[in-house]
Amino acid sequence: MADSPTDGVKSVARVFDLLELIADAGGDVTLSELSTMADLPLPTIHRLLRTLVSLGYARQLANRRYALGPRLVRLGEVANRQFGHLAKPQLKALVERLGETANLATIDGDQVIYVSQAPSPHAMRMFTEVGRRSPLHSTSVGKAILATFDDETVRDIIARTGLPKSTEFSIDSLDRLLEELRISRERGYTIDDNEQEIGVRCYAMAVPGTPVPTAVSVSGPVSRVDEAFAERAIPVLREAVLDIATAVTA
Numbered sequence: 001m002a003d004s005p006t007d008g009v010k011s012v013a014r015v016f017d018l019l020e021l022i023a024d025a026g027g028d029v030t031l032s033e034l035s036t037m038a039d040l041p042l043p044t045i046h047r048l049l050r051t052l053v054s055l056g057y058a059r060q061l062a063n064r065r066y067a068l069g070p071r072l073v074r075l076g077e078v079a080n081r082q083f084g085h086l087a088k089p090q091l092k093a094l095v096e097r098l099g100e101t102a103n104l105a106t107i108d109g110d111q112v113i114y115v116s117q118a119p120s121p122h123a124m125r126m127f128t129e130v131g132r133r134s135p136l137h138s139t140s141v142g143k144a145i146l147a148t149f150d151d152e153t154v155r156d157i158i159a160r161t162g163l164p165k166s167t168e169f170s171i172d173s174l175d176r177l178l179e180e181l182r183i184s185r186e187r188g189y190t191i192d193d194n195e196q197e198i199g200v201r202c203y204a205m206a207v208p209g210t211p212v213p214t215a216v217s218v219s220g221p222v223s224r225v226d227e228a229f230a231e232r233a234i235p236v237l238r239e240a241v242l243d244i245a246t247a248v249t250a
Helices: 005-024 031-038 042-055 071-098 140-146 151-161 174-187 227-249
Strands: 058-060 066-068 101-108 111-118 133-135 190-193 200-206 214-221
Touching: 005 031, 005 042, 005 058, 005 066, 031 042, 042 058, 071 101, 071 111, 071 214, 071 227, 101 140, 111 140, 140 174, 140 190, 140 200, 140 214, 151 174, 174 190, 190 214, 200 227, 214 227
Parallel strands: none
Antiparallel strands: 058 066, 101 111, 101 214, 111 133, 190 200, 200 214
């Protein structure tokens, strides 16, 4: 008997569930780990993985663990460009109102990736290349994304990545990071104060309701991006993330 349409939908849903679980685990897992996480029979998982591997959406490593495949990279790059395009008007509006560079970034594995930017008109300005990946713990957008997770998830991520120091001001203690995230959740925004690049300060907020954790930042030289700037910027940034949430989820 041929598979029913319902069976096909279930199989597609299971495939995407497996890809999400591999991503959530940091990018590679064993068959038995997937079986536990997915609550599916081992033969079903093995069959779906074989299909994904044959199509290039998953790959089997030499140690027999399964990882995300190279064909997902192209899909992700196209999706990120489209996502960045949707948010471009709000980023430009941020620059017009605040005069500093605005960035949109999402999580990519255990890093943050910048997917769109509107540059400041100032000659001395912050510039982060679209497509650049940076640590979560030392960027304002990364910390805004981390703040949307519970502490256990943050611990799991840091267990995989460590806390590499980009500058002498980068956070290098898990306890300090967790405390800063707690404060950030209470006040509603995060700060990168010379942590990713000396002389640069950034303020960021998470975009609510997006399928992939996403954040927006405004950044510039510390000579301009000070406490007075923050008082002006936070309400404007809050409006922007709500507008972006509406644009990308409509």
